[in-house]
Amino acid sequence: MQSRGSSNRLSGLVLRSRLSALMFSMFATIASVYVAGRLWQDAQNRVYLIKELDRVSGQGQSAISVDDTLKIINCREQLKKLYALEMELAAARQEGFVSKYVSERNGTHSKKRLLAVIGIATGFGRKNNRDAIRRAWMRTGAALKKLEDEKGIFVRFVIGRSANRGDSFDRDIDNENRQTNDFIILDNHVEAPEDVSKKAKLFFVQAANSWDAEFYAKVNDDVYVNIDALGLMLSTHLDKPRVYMGCMKSGEVFSEPSQKWYEPDWWKFGNGKSYFRHAYGEIYVISRALAQFISINRSILRTYAHDDVTVGSWFIGLDVKHIHEEKFCCSSGSSGAICAAV
Structure with missing residues (x-):
């Protein structure tokens, strides 16, 4: 015959086991949603890029790897940043932030x-x-x-x-x-x-x-x-x-x-x-x-x-x-x- 203390310990173990299972299920669900979201985003980017390549090249079929996709996305972002910097520089010049007589370095001489x-x-x-x-x-x-x-x-x-x-x-x-x-x-x-x-x-x-x-x-x-x-x-x-x-x-x-x-x-x-x-x-x-x-x-x-x-x-x-x-x-x-x- 089990004592009252043994019964309480058994109930505690069962409760902790159920809580652990519940937490694991929650983490697994979140991880699944995250991975699925990333895969969906990558798939969308790939579809967009393939369509863009088809539109530019006029070809009916094209294939592009994930690595190439990421490289193209990175290049596009860099071009956007470069364009933004060029616009800011042009605006600064228009506002007079460039001296009328700009000093430039030419080797060891300034002119x-x-x-x-x-x-x-x-x-x-x-x-x-x-x-x-x-x-x-x-x-x-x-x-x-x-x-x-x-x-x-x-x-x-x-x-x-x-x-x-x-x-x-x-x-x-x-x-x-x-x-x-x-x-x-x-x-x-x-x-x-x-x-x-x-x-x-x-x-x-x-x-x-x-x-x-x-x-x-x-x-x-x-x-x-x-x-x-x-x-x-x-x-x-x-x-x-x-x-x-x-x-x-x-x-x-x-x-x-x-x-x-x-x-x-x-x-x-x-x-x-x-x-x-x-x-x-x-x-x-x-x-x-x-x-x-x-x-x-x-x-x-x-x-x-x-x-x-x-x-x-x-x-x-x-x-x-x-x-x-x-x-x-x-x-x-x-x-x-x-x-x-x-």
């Missing part, structure tokens, strides 16, 4: 962003023009370097190569450049009167890729520029990210080959035969963003007979601020002009 890169379009047989500009406003030697260091203005003559590569024209330019060190030589451009627009495009491409500046300007080699006044004017437009500046005009489109300013694509400009507004070719300025746009899209940008019309055409459909500046009207002789045509 500031230039205010302007000025390219003086010149050609073979025009050394007298170049010498006159050097004496009048461009500066030479140490003074040219001082202009870059103190005012942030980089000035060079721009020229291509001879059609007969290495002939006397090329040798003369190379010899002159060894003495003055003030040329940008476009090695992949052949100097020709009918290719001035291509030359302007290549200048902006090379300038944007070689020098970090707020503005890029093209000047003819028969124009004298007040470099100090130009620097002051450009400084007032630093807050404009996409600016196209010059003496704006809209001249006649000449359709006859015998005419001096003949435009082979005259028919593209409508029945009125009048150009859209663009900056006159003696001198015009574009901001860094526009120079970068030209560099990125150089292979698809159309060129016309005249470089000023060509450059103006590239900005017609863009969100660009066109600025008509009387001081850039070099031939007008207006007071306060920063340039003069000779």
Whole structure:
């Protein structure tokens, strides 16, 4: 006959056993739900990715492993984060959190962003023009370097190569450049009167890729520029990210080959035969963003007979601020002009 104590201990053991079984059942149920949920989620991701791959590739069937699925999901998440960071960076720049003169490390040296890169379009047989500009406003030697260091203005003559590569024209330019060190030589451009627009495009491409500046300007080699006044004017437009500046005009489109300013694509400009507004070719300025746009899209940008019309055409459909500046009207002789045509 069992005692009362033995009966109580037996009842306790049975109760604990039932509680343990109940807890185990609960944990097993939770674990089953969790595993099933994860498997369902993985299956859903796999189905989604397979559908996406089918949609993109146009194939009726495709297979993808779980490992590949996870890699693709991870890559997608990283791309989302990268895109978000790029948007934040762009917004910060728009708000002015990037200095106007950004210091950058270049090896062991620190250099500031230039205010302007000025390219003086010149050609073979025009050394007298170049010498006159050097004496009048461009500066030479140490003074040219001082202009870059103190005012942030980089000035060079721009020229291509001879059609007969290495002939006397090329040798003369190379010899002159060894003495003055003030040329940008476009090695992949052949100097020709009918290719001035291509030359302007290549200048902006090379300038944007070689020098970090707020503005890029093209000047003819028969124009004298007040470099100090130009620097002051450009400084007032630093807050404009996409600016196209010059003496704006809209001249006649000449359709006859015998005419001096003949435009082979005259028919593209409508029945009125009048150009859209663009900056006159003696001198015009574009901001860094526009120079970068030209560099990125150089292979698809159309060129016309005249470089000023060509450059103006590239900005017609863009969100660009066109600025008509009387001081850039070099031939007008207006007071306060920063340039003069000779």
